Amino acid sequence: MRQQLITFAMLALCVAVYVPQDAAGREGEVFKAPRTQLTVEQLQGTELLPMIDMSFFAEPDWATGEPAAFTGTLILSGAPLEMREPVERDVYQGEHIFPAVRIGFVPHDGQLIPRETGIIDTREWSDSFWDVIVGTGAYWREEGDDGWSRASFPVHLVDRYIGQVRNCVGTFVYDEQEVSNVAVQCSQESADVNAEQLSNIRAMVPADYERGAWHTAASIISLHEQRVANRFPVAPLSEIDADGKISAYFDKRIWTEAPTSLGAVYMDGTLYAHPPVTRHGVYPYPDEMRYGVYSTTKSMAGALAMFYFAERYGEEIFDALITDYVPGLADANDWQGVTFSHALNMATGTPVGEEATMLLEPLILADTAEEAIANIAGLGAWPEGPGEKFTYGSTNTFVLSYALQNYVEEREGPGVPYWDLVHKNVLVPIGADDFDLLRTRGDEGTSRIPSLAYGAFPTRDNAAKIAALIADEGEFEGRQLLNRNKIREALGRTNWQGYPTPEFWSKRYRHSLWETPVQAGLFCRIDVPFMLGYGANHTLFLPSGIVVFRYMDEQNMDIKPLVRAVEAVRSSCG
Template identity: 50%
Template sequence: MKHLPILIALSAFIGACQKGPTAWDGPVMSSPRSQLTVDELLQGKPQPLMDMSFFARPDWAEDSAAAPFSGILSLAASPLVFPKEKAYYPGEDRFPRISLSFVASQGQLIPGRKDRMDTRQQSDSYWDVIPGAGRVWREKGDGAWSRASFPLTLTDRWVGQARNCVATFVYGQDSVSQVCLQCSQETADIDDRQLGNIRAVLPASFQPMPLPDSAAVVSRHLEEEEGRLPVRPLGEAPGSEALAAYFGQMGYTSAPTSLGAVMLDSTLFLHPPKTRHGLFPYPEEMRHGLYSVTKSMAGALSLFYFAERYGPGLLEEPVSRYVAALAGRGGWEGVTFRHLLDMTTGTAGGEGAAQLFAPLIAAETAEEAIHNIAALGDAPPLPGQQFNYASTNSFVLSYALQRYVESREGEGVHYWELVREHVLNPIGAPHFTVLHTLEADASAAIPILAYGALPTLDEAAKIGLLLANGGQHAGEQLLHRETVLEALDPAAWEGFATGGDYRGGAYQHSFWSKEVAGQDCRFRVSYMLGFGENYVAFLPGKTLLFRFMDEHDLNIEELARRAEGMRSFCP
């Protein structure tokens, strides 16, 4: 893997006894501002870590006084101040050179693109970029200058961590200051010592111009805002105190929970979006690297959709019919799409370096990965007999789905684009992002599906709600109902016993489950689970629980019991 030669597999946990980035107790924004002044931004003065309130529009600002802003903001490749416990991966301490289009409207700073931006061609940085919508405003004492800030996610190309950053600058009619960037929260690999604060001052230039589709960009953004699920503070939900206290517990860092929320009756109740330097100014734009949650949120979602589109017989199709590299491999004989989803392929695989890092993470292209997986060898169990969790199965699912869809729809039709068009767009999650293979021709890339989902809360909640509703949205059946119920309803199917796996007692179509002893009864919880202990949990009564973090708090029982204070889960 030429771009990341020193990337290692999951290493031993560094231990809770080591001290991570500490809590912030410095000043917060007040009038007049004491940091990020116009002069400091114009001079490109290096900035210390500071409270996130300095990057946000203050209550006393005036949106209407902000100057118009429309055009291309270009950021130069620059060094990042990123204290770490271990050596940098190549380019990890570099911000990429990138150009971002923006248009300001009604006090908002709206990016022309909200999808993941691949920086490989113009930069040697480790990071790709996902911009979000921010704000523009004026402050007393800034003279003729207006201010802007916007959220920005930095994500790697190999496993899909997410660095939650905010950038800010001042601007005039045809010029901008340098841009100050700070990243004080992340979902990353604590075992690989990736947690830590990032800051930088980025040289910037501005090309003022009307965006050719600016009216459509603004209209689309406003429509997406209008379509978001309602969000209320968690403290407004009766009985939420115990759950809020759990979300607020300290861990390796002072802000272990990147996101905590509960959905009750299609309303999200959100725990304050804490970072190590105050509240994140744009929680609705915050993206989260969820690792193996991807298997359920993207992998199962895709197969459930195609089971509805083509019929449930798809699940029984032999995989080797569509994956030439596996044809004639004894261990893959008889393996179906269903076996891939259930982790019961009976093939060699696992989560160690030899089964995961070398064949999949270290591979760049889909063909390289699938040939690596084919070479892993055979295992004794026959397909469908024994649960064996292996991320390589999820990638084989992606590869096979692509070939299957092409056999039905024609060469060059991408299955993920069909999922986007027929599932994600209708539910209002058009920008839901998943990690793809690294192809020379980016249009040939396919999702990994084993890891790499980067949802916002709204996207994750809409996908969760669609599943909780049996795959139905606005009266239309988007996913195959019976297969969704097999995944989430114990009355439909109990799933495969996991043999005492610490992550859960049963596994159904990429969802874990276990029984929880509640206050007055026992109830089952089904959940998506990702490395670092990222959860999307399905509780009785269509109650959804979200916790995104990276500090290994694997305790779904305690989370579920604390959520009982908000709603009874007994029949």
């Protein structure tokens, strides 16, 4: 696995790309009565089915009759994943295996609600490369199914190393006693186009049914209904994009058939969303779709945590010394004088090297937090001192995560996970409690800490809720959840300039937010702070108050045309 992932990191630096060619779902057959794909006979068989339009996985408008309630556990066996064979790299160990996993479901009013909405670690049951995140699906009945009921559900394959996501849907038929195989299709992803990770995926997964009611069913249903009620209203992007200039930007093809996983504009409390187009039609569960946002995690989770603890404990946390809270770095010369603020701002003056290779060996391949810290301590010398120069390195953010854990335990007591406090006091109040992110693999219990550098898996509502909280300077419904002053610094609303960056897409970096100037109109020049993750996953904060989301794999770093298109809807210059 180590050598395979090193190959992946090196390929990420190359320009050769793989473009999935199968776009049959874009022009091919869509679902209409009578059903011609995913029939009962096909689902009961073992033959691998072709890639088809995603509409076949959704409940049709003409569903009829009363379906049997699916109550209990869907037990999926490990099965081969049919995906493009990489040409330039070896297959990662377990990459071609759909994981064996147990998924508990609660039925309610036609919805199939999973018991667990976070990452399900599959290592207990499987040798697969993938963990899973399951979303709320549906169950129904169709004429011609000879008494069988149907169900489908969003299932996302997430790697447990750096955070790519394969957006899949599974479907099966069932009766009171048994289930068919589960047909799985993945036609969209958040992955690395340069490392040949984009591919259509399909599987026919053997399944079993462990029937039984959950004693927690009422609370699971209540929590789900509360999440749905608290979501931002969603409207078609076309309502504010009559000339189609914003949607044209989201649809612009560079390498692949379906470049944008999420395209949306948040304005005045409403999320105006572009259809979640895959290579085989529209994804049927847009509210449940998960995104792998890579280094956007540094802002979405890392800055969020720092802003929260600055409010909880005081702004002096930004000046706390890393060496006081990371014993493994206490005697490392390069880390003397480095503060939490330096780590958040990529100005530690410590070795980072080439991001792809220096990130992989010390951090991604380290199973435990202690192993990662020991690796980072041995990276060597660096000419700049703390606070002297911006030098991007994900190792900085992981060190901050480790330091935060010890800082919080010093104040709250041993064994209190810092992310639990962020979850309870920030994510739950704003309605983003199902937001999840990667943690260290080899640690147990409270010793598993988030990397904070990568590995966040938001839904679109999660992303919008967190961004809106930051745009509102940490205030939510009259309560100050995050430190206002530090957020204002990050958004460029104070005199603090942050750190100059050498990148063509950005001029400054402040508390994990990038910033670039944009000529938004003839007499309108604005500075745009933004979150950024690998692949060109952008969250843009416009001075007008609008927030723009564009998550993609395409590496399109030029955000200026998108900013100008949105500025035509509401100008930041009045």
